[in-house]
Amino acid sequence: MSHVNVVPLSRRMQPRDPHEPHRVATPLELLFDLVFVVAIASAAAQWHHGLAEGHLGDLVNFVMVFFAIWWAWMNYTWFASSYDCDDVTYRLLTFAIMAGSLMLAAGIPELFSTEQSGLVVGGYAVMxxxxxxxxxxxxxxxxxxxxxxxxxASGIAIVQVLWIARLLLHGQTALLASFFALVVLELLVPIVAERHGITPFHPHHIAERYALLTIIVLGEVILASVQAVQGALEQGAEAGLLAIVVGGLLIVFSMWWLYFKREHAGLFEGGIRSTFVTGYGHYLVFVSVAATGAALAAAVDLVQGEAHTTDRVVGVALAGAVAVYVWCLTAMHAMAGAPVVETRVGVVVGLVLLGVAAIGPPVGVTVLTTGLVLAAAVAHHVWTTRAVT
Incomplete structure (x- = not known):
């Protein structure tokens, strides 16, 4: 007879053991991530189209809306690591957050076109x-x-009321200033709250949750590579598309390798400062991966003659996104005790990528070069660690 999972209607929400053995992501958390990737894909698609059309101001909207997606995801993830009681009430509240993320995703196109979106704010408020x-x-x-x-609870509620009130503002200056002011307040809520007592999060569980979202967001890069393959099949063996196919695959494989070349759980066990730096720093990791996928998709459009921008613009957008990713990982690995030479290599890799893109070669060359440089960084890591062991 098969085992039946009995879910209580309600149980007392008590803290989880931060040293619980074999703590892994739950099926509910995996569903949560898949729902949130819809919002991530919507934001990336808008930046892809903006970049392809030469609307570089859309980058600001992309960074802003991605913060809302990431912040809601991160807040729930840390809470679940500490207080997941898995009763019906908990599941329903989790579903409400998922529904809010879908509302936010639906409002992203309006946000990019009008600078404001009641649907985005409403979805964020639900979450x-x-x-x-x-x-x-x-x-x-x-x-x-x-x-x-x-x-x-009080900090989140107060800041959320201010987000809703922000709908009354008009003008780019007021909207930008209020956005960054409220972001600061959002970031301060956990810092202030944790001074009253550290929530009992599970370091290995948190590290796994961050890693899983990184993999899911890398799917955006894979999707862009598939689009290049489809274009190559439709148009024949066009050199620019083939370069994007090869370079895109090298980029996604190398980005994955560089992220998982070191365990990240230790960064969440190194004290409150290391925990906050790593937790907040992952915003740049996630947003840079999504931006990489958007830039690759724009590169495909450019080679196929469907974009209205230049090779240099798309190349710099791609190189900038990958450079931010590499530099963030380099900083986190340095905190984990990486050798100085590894840190230097990470810094140089980012600078080389930006330097190549700034020259303005055909975008296919930029994509392929980016992939080859990242692959060389991976090879260097493999060789140096092999020599140590």
């Missing part, structure tokens, strides 16, 4: 107020962590 309910449950079920939980 954030669901998190308030989560933290209030934690406050009720975990007396020792009540002050921390209530600080989270």
């Amino acid at each position: 954030r107020f669901a998190m308030v309910a989560m933290w209030l449950r934690a406050a009720a079920g975990h007396p020792e962590g009540r002050r921390t939980a209530l600080t989270y």
